[in-house]
Amino acid sequence: MTKDYYSVLGITKDASQDDIKKAFRQLGKKFHPDLNPNNKAEAEEKFKEISEAYEVLSDPQKRSNYDRFGKVEFGDGRSDFTWQDFSHYSEFNDIFDKIFGSFGGFSGFGDSFFGNVRNQGPDLDLAIRLRISLSDVYYGTKKRVKYRRNSPCSECNGSGAKDNKLNYCSTCKGSGQERVVQGGGFMRMVSVTVCRTCNGRGKVPVELCRTCNGYGSISTTEELEINVPRGVQNNQKIRYRGRGQTHQGRVGDLFVIMSIDDEKDIVRDGDNLIIRREISFAEAALGTETNVSIFKETVTVKIPPGTQPGEMIRVKGAGLPRMNSQTLGDLIVNVVIPVPKRLNARQKELLSQFEEESGRKRPWSRR
Template identity: 35%
Template sequence: MSATANVKIDYYELLMVSKTASDQELKTAYRKLAMQYHPDRNPDNPEAEEKFKACSEAYQVLSDPEKRAAYDRYGHAAFNGSSSGGGNPFQGGGFGGNAQDLGDIFGDLFGEMFNMGGQRQGSRVQRGRDLRYDLTIEFEEAVFGKEREINIRRAETCTDCRGTGAAKGKQPTTCPQCKGAGQMRFQQGFFSVARTCTQCNGTGTIITDPCKTCSGQTTVQKEHSILVKIPGGVEQDTRIRYQGEGESGKFGGPAGDLYVVLNVKPHSFFERDGDDLHCVMPISFPQATLGTEVKIETLHGPETIKVPEGTQSGREFKLRGKGVPHLNEHGKGDLIVEIRVATPTKLTKTQRDLMKQLEETMTVENEPQSRSIFSKVKDMFS
């Protein structure tokens, strides 16, 4: 029921709080109800608007210590002129002493829609846009780091008009519609609603004689070179931020930032897992059987791996510190080398005869066994 009707609902009941509710409890309760019943969220709903007004009136009274004390003592009669407890809570300029408190609430709820604290929202100052540059680098460049020069096109402050947008010797004029405020103010119920001025787009000024170089835009497109320093250990999609290297701001606003996003090419031999590297090293059946030494070219130079006799396909050897440097830290990851026993697909007559002779000396029962195949193979060669 409306707070302006003949019979008013108790303010505490309206806000659904107890009579001992703290200031924070009142504020929280009012915020929730204001979000629920605000006219902008309930267009063409007079009941919601009345509920919204009633809750606003209740919070206005209960959030003021003096008015709350008067209400607790005299009820609604404290504000209808029939008691000395106090005057109408909406006399003398709307929200009285708690306008800022209500402004804080609605500033949180609806951003720049409500201008209740007296601060002008329109402003000429605009921060420049952030830019993104996708840079493709080699696998080794990601591992060891690299310096790369890139060229970007970005909006920079026009030097002819010095960012004003007006022709030389001219200055922007105050917007006649909003009188330089950048906003148009409207009255909506109990609230003063501010909206961006449509004539100046919130800048508060208009340019009647635009700069010929930038056509009144205050910025021009220029190409700019930047040296990108890629640290060792970066990964795919790493973002490197260069503060202030984005587009120039307008009307004295700060420049945006540049984000260089790295795309790392895959390696033909190594695969990366965090700071560890993985690779596969094929060896022959005789090498796996008799043992051998194999040389491998790591990213840090050649290394030798001693493969013991009887090595099975899939066994891994770890070369510590031969992986990727830890980003912004000391140390490196490891290189994991997986041994794969290569089965020949083509044999000469001599090789085939030798394999037949070997087969005759190494018989294996081709029947399912309860023991694992690894145990069988181990016994076969023992």
């Protein structure tokens, strides 16, 4: 199934990054599920589609892959988009703060919306993506991140009530539960749900706190130093307890999801690093030592005599650190032996002599 991300966002193939962002903002507002209570499911589907298109087209690398191959790989080689692949949560906050005011940002989404990302403390967990390099994985690093969350209102200590004065909820008589009767005649369904007036607390503010409008929390920008451990895996989640949303005395967790950028000349395979190294035919035949740069390190690799093209030479313990272990993966050097394209007269003569010495006729081109 090939999706046309450009038409999803209603833009043309030559759209600039600004155009893409603008389209995402406009459509995001239009199809936000909470703004479409009458066709929520449809809006959710559409909203996910828009977000997927934005995730791909706003990333130059993913966009160029999509332009060339008509598809994109998300985490673990999957071609299907899930919310875990979405790395623009801060853009959501930017857009939806304006719609939802001080209660904006993440809490504006329906409970099920980020399903697999917010897997605990249902509506209060947050997830952000942190882009790091393979070098960060090799050395470990610290990164400062900024994110928006609802933190407790200091004016009312999170109660939402002016001067902390609360009354029993008249809707549920303090039980925090609401009985809803549906249907008629002999088919009558009674369901018990959380009281919508007091949100299950059984109490309501006598007067709303002016600072937080009764929500007990206000939207703030948080700054946090993330300790990126050595050897971390792509899409690995690091959990920061109590750093998620706050709402009426409850607090969720923050999940920081690692997003590791590809390195130009180094491929990661688990804890191993694979690089290509060109050596000459003579070096391969006679054996040599060659220096390989791995980030800021130099590794000396022994090429034994008689090394063949495509051979993989393994340097034990020169790869990535393993998490929670003192050991390291391996460095694997993929040996490439190019055949020289231009030779001068003397090189030709020497190679011809070499062939004669090896018991073969002089090469035909020489005559």
